Amino acid sequence: MPEKWSNWAGNQRCQPEAIEHPGSEGEVVEAVRRAKDRAQRVKVVGGGHSFTDTACTDGRLLSLQRLNRVVVVDEQAHTVTVEAGMTIRLLNRELAARGLALLNLGDIDKQSVAGAISTGTHGTGATYGALATFVTGMEMVTASGEVLRCSASEEPEVLHCARVGLGALGVVTKVTLQCVPAFNLHHIERPRRFDTVLEDLDEAVAANDYFEFYWLPHTDSCAIIANNRTDEPVREKSAWKRWRAEVFFPNVFFGALVKAGKVAPSKIPRLAKVVADSLGNTELLNRSDRIFISTRLIRFVEMEYGIPRANAAEAVRAVRALIQDNDLRVSFPIEVRFVASDDVPLSMAHGRDSCFVAVHMARGVDFEPYFRGVEEIMTGFGGRPHWGKMHFQTAAELAPRYPEWDRFLACRDRLDPDRRFANGYLDRVLGR
Numbered sequence: 001m002p003e004k005w006s007n008w009a010g011n012q013r014c015q016p017e018a019i020e021h022p023g024s025e026g027e028v029v030e031a032v033r034r035a036k037d038r039a040q041r042v043k044v045v046g047g048g049h050s051f052t053d054t055a056c057t058d059g060r061l062l063s064l065q066r067l068n069r070v071v072v073v074d075e076q077a078h079t080v081t082v083e084a085g086m087t088i089r090l091l092n093r094e095l096a097a098r099g100l101a102l103l104n105l106g107d108i109d110k111q112s113v114a115g116a117i118s119t120g121t122h123g124t125g126a127t128y129g130a131l132a133t134f135v136t137g138m139e140m141v142t143a144s145g146e147v148l149r150c151s152a153s154e155e156p157e158v159l160h161c162a163r164v165g166l167g168a169l170g171v172v173t174k175v176t177l178q179c180v181p182a183f184n185l186h187h188i189e190r191p192r193r194f195d196t197v198l199e200d201l202d203e204a205v206a207a208n209d210y211f212e213f214y215w216l217p218h219t220d221s222c223a224i225i226a227n228n229r230t231d232e233p234v235r236e237k238s239a240w241k242r243w244r245a246e247v248f249f250p251n252v253f254f255g256a257l258v259k260a261g262k263v264a265p266s267k268i269p270r271l272a273k274v275v276a277d278s279l280g281n282t283e284l285l286n287r288s289d290r291i292f293i294s295t296r297l298i299r300f301v302e303m304e305y306g307i308p309r310a311n312a313a314e315a316v317r318a319v320r321a322l323i324q325d326n327d328l329r330v331s332f333p334i335e336v337r338f339v340a341s342d343d344v345p346l347s348m349a350h351g352r353d354s355c356f357v358a359v360h361m362a363r364g365v366d367f368e369p370y371f372r373g374v375e376e377i378m379t380g381f382g383g384r385p386h387w388g389k390m391h392f393q394t395a396a397e398l399a400p401r402y403p404e405w406d407r408f409l410a411c412r413d414r415l416d417p418d419r420r421f422a423n424g425y426l427d428r429v430l431g432r
């Protein structure tokens with residue numbers, strides 16, 4: 001009986017014909033050739049942290065977990081080449097040991113390097129791009145079973161397209177990342193009123209290196225998070241204070257609201273007000289990756305849309321109206337982040353400074369009415385869904401939102417004309 005696979009959130013499952021764990025690039029080549037000989041499709045899975053069925057297949061599933069080594073570090077240029085299955089967690093550790101860091105990160109570190117960049121994973125910070133914008137070179141195994149290297153000087157068109165590749169162009173085996181000297185961040189989280197946050201938004205985004213906020217539905221309460229680079233040394237908190245700030249409040253205390261909300265949705269608004277009274281009041285000074293990365297113990301399902309930054313306040317107000325007007329019971333905060341414009345064809349921030357609005361629902365709760373409502377709002381702003389998070393869009397709807405859509409498809413036609421790397425998700429979002 002073939003092994004089953006499911007993602008972190010538990011909302012996607014598949015039964016591949018085989019699951020393989022190659023330990024070298026040569027073994028990836030063999031695996032792709034094996035699939036080709038048997039006329040089977042191939043999909044790679046990284047950390048399985050996407051909410052969409054992007055990593056699902058009924059063909060052969062390749063996990064690159066064993067490809068997790070540092071290949072080369074250029075200390076002058078501050079670049080590092082790593083195997084594509086390395087987790088962001090291990091990457092951060094390897095970089096810190098060499099006095100380096102990534103300029104920005106998302107809020108967890110469980111993803112693989114290739115998986116994170118492939119879906120456009122991003123953090124927050126108005127002048128910083130998504131992780132894919134740090135990529136200066138890649139190596140991949142193409143559908144023909146050949147190894148292809150791309151950089152600014154070798155196959156630059158492939159590099160241009162493959163940085164957010166959705167696994168559609170090949171099996172990425174190595175990634176070269178532009179890093180920066182390690183830095184510390186001063187983290188401040190403070191409660192604010194909903195209207196105050198939106199009125200002061202442009203100033204706050206411009207005044208801080210990394211700014212985001214979240215709003216707790218059914219309340220008037222937000223928390224703003226401002227992370228700024230500092231030359232001050234790390235201020236270690238006691239293990240107890242760290243646990244209280246980083247694990248207890250965001251997971252245990254808030255988790256109680258989520259659990260209670262699942263059992264008795266009608267109580268969510270009242271419970272949310274209790275949680276709102278103790279929202280965000282934290283100050284930390286630590287190494288950048290330790291500030292960026294959070295612990296996520298509660299399982300949930302998420303949708304996130306990138307929209308033009310200028311529409312941020314209007315979009316968040318529209319989501320609040322959607323919840324109120326339809327009497328939706330939402331126990332998770334709405335998270336709002338900011339990302340700089342980039343030139344990556346399938347990046348959600350392609351060609352425009354962006355605001356990302358993320359909505360969540362507890363695992364097992366019907367998210368569709370809420371997510372479809374949010375999707376309609378975001379579509380009105382020309383929104384682009386995060387490739388790794390829930391959405392209901394198809395290729396025909398997505399293509400006009402990406403100016404370089406055809407350029408990506410041309411690269412796909414060249415590298416994978418027989419659609420060896422396709423799956424149901426890619427058939428839906430890119431077309432066959």
Ligand SMILES: Cc1cc2nc3c(=O)[nH]c(=O)nc-3n(C[C@H](O)[C@H](O)[C@H](O)COP(=O)(O)OP(=O)(O)OC[C@H]3O[C@@H](n4cnc5c(N)ncnc54)[C@H](O)[C@@H]3O)c2cc1C
Pocket residue numbers: 008009043044045046047048049050051054055064084085105106107108110111112113114115116117118119120121122123166167168170171172173296386387388389
């Ligand atoms: C708790 C949680 C928090 C999150 N926080 C953030 C956040 O802060 N910001 C954000 O933007 N996103 C966030 N995400 C989404 C997540 O970063 C993305 O979905 C990411 O793609 C997951 O990486 P992964 O390694 O798990 O990839 P998977 O989900 O396993 O795969 C994603 C895609 O990449 C492809 N792929 C993986 N490896 C390769 C390879 N070697 N070669 C070719 N293709 C490959 C897969 O085929 C698939 O199409 C979060 C998700 C969760 C569950």
